[in-house]
Amino acid sequence: MTQIQFNLDMDFLKESLMNSNIDNVVKSTIVLVLNEYMEKERDAYLKAGAYERSDERQDYRNGYYDRDYMLSIGKVKLCVPRTRSGEFSTTAFEKYRRCDQAFALSMLEMVVNGVSTRKVKNVVEQLCGEYVSKSFVSSLTEKLDPIVNEWANRSLGTEYYRYIYVDAMYIKVREHHKVVSKAVYIATGLNEGNKREVLGLKVSHEESYEAWNEFLRELIARGLQSPKLVISDAHSGLKKAIPKVFIGTSWQRCTVHFKKNLIDELPKKSMNDVKEELKQIFDVSTPEMARKRKDEFVSRYQDNSKLNKVIDNLENGFDDAIQYLNEPEEYQKFIRSTNSLERLNQEVRRRERVIRIFPNTQSAFRLIGAVLMDYEEEEQKKRPIFKRD
Incomplete structure (x- = not known):
């Protein structure tokens, strides 16, 4: 690697320090260093200093051009050296780059954490005094695509997930100049270290057997082994897809949803004791x-005609709602409902409300994927939900 040595104009730097505020000091220092660095970089490329005759010279100087350069501290103006052939290119910054990496990542983090592109634009203007269009902020988020795609398609064959939770939520997306409803399928699992992990994400059409079957088979294709238990609500398409895809896997109907459905069917008055008895089951x-x-x-209560429907539904759904009781007792409270996945959905919903309507399906997948990646990273920092002896 070429080593470039250069000297700084210390008198100019001292004057900047004495007569400017701290922001201008930092900016002036950066401008001074970068300009000098690019000048020496051009000398090294030409293999000749200014006004120097050299048999090794491979080009000639051709002045400078001004270029505005956005940094996290604001915009600076640089004098970029040119050569006559136009083949010289400085490595001081990436060509056509609009802002430095730290600043770009900061804007990405704001978007992922639920700050609208309009508010991000306003924050940038307040911090840097520089206009940034909403379209620029939106295009910047596309940098997340390869990261989210790689995470979403990673192999699942390195661990065994004994318990898997699946659920779907709905979002609004623009499609062919119309606003349509899309289903977001999410799967999480309990890994061998007893930590929760996001296994899969898909944005597709409304819930159906075909859609759930495709989503679950994609997990299998990525190396997922059939779990001991799948925990979910009682969507008919999902119930049908689970045994088709996961051979030998039991289905656990979310007890929270099941109890709520039973209680909603009770008469409105004088049912407190009945509700408690249902919960105690x-x-x-x-x-x-x-x-x-x-x-x-x-x-x-079988002779109480007002409770006939409740009793029928309890009998029909009972076995599916107690599958968690066949598992070790230390796991039971974690696998009897989809509460952990519901909380994750709420976190996704908090960010989604800011956007309200996604411009397209890919943007929805990108943002929700980034949110799930952030959630998973935080989960891995936590202690296991419990430790087995």
Whole structure:
């Protein structure tokens, strides 16, 4: 690598320090260093100093051109050296780059954390006194595409995820000049270190058996092994897809959703005791205890015509709602519902509300993927949900 030595005009630097505020001091210093660096870089390229005769000379100086350069401290004006052939290019900054990497990453982080592009634009103007268009901020986020795509397509064959949670949420996306509803499929799992991990993300059309089947098969194609248990709500398409894709896997119906559905079907008055008895059916540690409480509940209220529908639904959904009780007791409270995934969905929703309507499907995948990556990174820093002896 070529070593370039250069001297700074210390008198000029001293004058800048004495007569300017700190922002101008920093800017002046950067301008001085970069200009001198580029000058020496051109000398090294030409293999000849100013006014020097040399048999090794390979080009000639051709003055300078001014270029505005955006840094995290604001915009500076540089004098970029030129050569007659035009083949010289400085390495002091990337060609056509609009801002330095730290500043770009800061703007990306603002967008990922739910700050609208309009607000990001305003922040940049306040910090740097420089106009940045909304389209520039939007185009900047496209830098996330290869990062999110690589994460979303990573191999899942290096670990075994015994428990997997799946759910879908809906967002609004512009498509062919119309605003349409899109389903966001998310899968998370409990890894071998007992930490939660995001396994998959897909933005597609509305929930259906075909869509869920495709999403789950994509996880298998990436190396995912059939888990012991899949925890989800009772969407009919998902229920049908799980046994088709995951051979030998049991389905756990989210007990929170199930109890809520049963309670919503109760009469509105004088049902507090009934509600508590319904909840206590699942507040046990073995399937035998749950079945005993369920049978006692049915026996007690089977002659109450107002509860016939509740009892029928309890009987029909009971077995699917107690699969978690067949697993070790230390896992049970973590696998009986999709609460952890619901909280993740809320975090995605918090960022999504700022945007309201995504300009296209790729932008939705990009932002939601970045949010999930951020969530997963934080989860890996936490302690395992529990430690087994």
